[in-house]
Amino acid sequence: MSALFPTYAKWDVKATKGQGALLTDDQGKEYLDFIAGIAVCNLGHCHPKVNEALKNQVDRLWHVSNLFQLEGQEQVAKQLVEHSVGDYVFFCNSGAEANEAAIKLARKATGKHKMVSLTNSFHGRTLGSMSATGQDKVHQGFGPLLSEFTYAPLNDVEKLQAVITEETAAVFIEVIQGEGGVRLMSQDYADSLSLICKEKNVLLVIDEIQTGIGRTGKRFAYEHYNLSPDIITLAKGLGNGFPVGAMIGKAHLKSYFEAGSHGSTFGGNPLAMAAAGAVINEVFEDDFLLSVVNKGETFIQQLQTSLKDNTLVKEIRGLGLMIGIECHSEVAPFITACREKGLLILPAGPKVIRILPPLIVTNDQLRQATEIITEVMSEQLVTNGL
Structure with a gap:
């Protein structure tokens, strides 16, 4: 039993x-x-370079908290920034945590609380990330969710425009819906999405938790569509099986995540950074x-x-x-x-x-x-x- x-x-x-x-x-x-831990083990099981990096770190340092300067965090953050449109990184432990960080940052930076995500999307199972998820089956039985989320269908520009208001802080989106049926964004929709976000002064948040770290043949899937998100969320393939998540944001958002505004006890710990650094060194070639x-x-x-x-x-x-x-x-x-x-x-x-x-x-x-x-x-x- x-x-x-x-x-x-x-x-x-x-x-x-x-x-x-x-x-x-x-x-x-x-x-x-051909599951790979649900798009996690992008380098396969027991990749020798990831294993070696973790073994080396195990004998040096596991955890000291984010009160300390951690070289591994700086190195991995630099790699992520160099290869993305973002400028600063927050580390956590999972995709749901990365999306929670993105929700908090978008709300604080804009002073607005309404958000738009897509029907059939999946962003996690915490209360905030579950609210962002556009699937009724994920919501059932948990009572009222965050009322700030409104959903629109993928690749329907008119309906996207209709649900964005002056109170909308961000559009929260996957360029390929994984859990939602491996459904791809069209280029026309991507082009319109960029214009709408700029015209309405709305942040663009792209969830790259399943699509990022080389899964689609680019470092990040938004690159296929010439998008420039304000916030990017990562997890899954970033640690090749070691729990690690990250939120990348542009420079104009830096001041809104000042000391004490957000945190994670284990986020960016030395073991996670060792795994993530080894993964990036391989995949981003x-x-x-x-x-x-x-x-x-x-x-x-x-x-x-x-x-x-x-x-x-x-x-x-x-x-x-x-x-x-x-x-x-x-x-x-x-x-x-x-x-x-x-x-x-x-x-x-x-x-x-x-x-x-x-x-x-x-x-x-x-x-x-x-x-x-x-x-x-x-x-x-x-x-x-x-």
Whole structure:
């Protein structure tokens, strides 16, 4: 009998070992892990350089609090600032915490309390980040949320304009909705978003928690759309599995997060900074990012070719190695069948398969995954009598 709260619908898989894109369970069965901790282990399991950085730090210093000068914080903050449109960084422990920091900063800096986020978005499960999340299923049972959030559909400029008022502090957005179905922002919408925010003097907050740190083939996904957010939130891939989050803000916001305005006991601790620094050193290299672009394009093309005649498939979409397969029926049986054949993938809503392989995945492993998905989808056609 488990002593855990049943907050997760756990699979009957006990993971005991990971290496690269492979995961092994307690029975010795090996899986292609195309979940990567839900876009966390971007460098795969037990990446040698991340492991080495953590091992070195473990024997030096774990924690002293943010009352002290910490070299690791300065180094990682400098890396994030050099590679983004931001100027200052606040460190925390998770994506939800990063989004909470962004909500607080946007409200304080503008003196306004209303915010706009998108239908089907996901920003976390704390009270503030849950309020920012545009999904009723996440809200249910928790009573009144922050009333300041209003939701608009992705890629609908007219509805976005309609919900922004003089009281709006910020637009809170994912350029690719991950939990919401791997749905991509259009370039026209991105262009309009920038103009609207400037004209109405509204901050642009981009949640890069799932899309950032190389996942889409850029350091940050907003780069694909020529956007310049005032605030960027990060987590997941930043620590390759070690808990770490970050909020990056532009220089005009600096004075609003003065001493005592916000904090995090463990945020930016030496272990987290060691992991994040090692990750950034690997992922932010141009050749590495180009490899993600090439592998993503190859993988999507393989899937489209292999599944083009499968009538269960509605659309295959994605960017880099963040890929969704939208189907005409619920995908839970497909995901279970793939797991039984040794491939781990996720849902993104009831009818979308979400595929998030480690960025170090090999072309051979991508081919293996394509074969398993194609086989499972073909079998499901027979099962469904189609």
